[in-house]
Amino acid sequence: MSTYEILFWFLTVMALSCALGVILSRNPVNSVLFLIATFFAISGHYVLMNAQFLAIVNIIVYAGAIMVLFLFVIMLMNLNADTEPQKNRLVQFAGVISGGALFLVVLAALRTSSVNMLEQSPTDIGLIKNLGKTLFTQFVLPFEISSVLFLSAMIGAVVIGKKEEAVSEVKQ
Amino acid sequence: MPIQYYLFLSLALFCIGIMGTLMRRNAIIVFMCIELMLNAVNLLMVAFSKMYNDASAQIFVFFIMVVAAAEVAVGLAVIVMMYRKVHSVDINILNRLKH
Numbered sequence: 183m184s185t186y187e188i189l190f191w192f193l194t195v196m197a198l199s200c201a202l203g204v205i206l207s208r209n210p211v212n213s214v215l216f217l218i219a220t221f222f223a224i225s226g227h228y229v230l231m232n233a234q235f236l237a238i239v240n241i242i243v244y245a246g247a248i249m250v251l252f253l254f255v256i257m258l259m260n261l262n263a264d265t266e267p268q269k270n271r272l273v274q275f276a277g278v279i280s281g282g283a284l285f286l287v288v289l290a291a292l293r294t295s296s297v298n299m300l301e302q303s304p305t306d307i308g309l310i311k312n313l314g315k316t317l318f319t320q321f322v323l324p325f326e327i328s329s330v331l332f333l334s335a336m337i338g339a340v341v342i343g344k345k346e347e348a349v350s351e352v353k354q
Numbered sequence: 355m356p357i358q359y360y361l362f363l364s365l366a367l368f369c370i371g372i373m374g375t376l377m378r379r380n381a382i383i384v385f386m387c388i389e390l391m392l393n394a395v396n397l398l399m400v401a402f403s404k405m406y407n408d409a410s411a412q413i414f415v416f417f418i419m420v421v422a423a424a425e426v427a428v429g430l431a432v433i434v435m436m437y438r439k440v441h442s443v444d445i446n447i448l449n450r451l452k453h
Contacts, residue, residue: 190355194363201367201390205374210382217386220367224397227360231404236415240396243419248389248426255430256382259437277376285369289362298357300404307409308400316409317416328420335424343431345438 189230197223210256214249221245231300233308360401367394381433381443385426392422 200223203216221244228237306312317325367390374387396415403411437443 186355190359194359197363198366198370201370204386204390205370205377205383210380213383213386217390220390221393224393227363227397228400231400233400233403233412236396236400236412239416239419240393243423244389244393248423251426251430252382252386255434258434259443261380261382261443274377277373280376281369281373284372285365288365292358292361292365295358298405300355300357300360300401305404305407307403307407308412313409313412313416317413320410321413321417324417328417331421331424335427339427339431342428342435 186230189226193223193226193230196220197227210261211253214252214256217252218245218249221249228308231308232305235308235310235313357401357405360398364394364398364401367391367397379444379446381436381445381448384445385429385433389422389426392418 197220200216200219204213204220207213207216221240225237225240225245228234228240371387371391371394374390375384378384378387396418399411399415399418403409403415433443436448440447
């Protein structure tokens, strides 16, 4: 077993077990921490596949910004108690059955497909220089449009999150 | 490493996300499971980008992250607003959408 395979299996087991921890833990704060661990495992997979830029962006944006936002909201609502009401057993069982059925169907469909090996030769398409060139030549229009998307999302979040009293004061 | 391993790994992550979305009642956990499904797709897309030696897929993953960040900002604002109205984040009492 090469180092690559050992790292691959370690990161795979870590990602899957932490993902199960997200949906099985009773405390929402524990779920957030498990999800952060899952994102770190996925970033490890990106590094193994020579996508260093995406690995760093994944850690900064997901584990750094988005999950902190989640944690902040959970703390704000004082939800870090284990008092979440559960769905009844039948609905939980139906959820597991439907998710597992999708898994089995796609697994059976893809099991006999032709095997393509990911060669371990070092490529430089995942480096910042190469991705930046592609982003600012071929994909420059979507990149600029995404800034408009961010602006509208920011305004939308502020407007939605505003308190009701403030809105009524403005109207008067 | 065969591409199938990455296919099955991201498939398993996606199905775990679906199970969590269907099983839990806390709106924030459901939201986190949606993020998990987005990340499973990202992982598969990076694997295909490595297989075909093409940078476009990685740019696409970058845009998925951008959209996910905007989505989280708006979605959490909606959840906070709902918590102010009904003092709960239970999705079972969201079926009325009013009062």
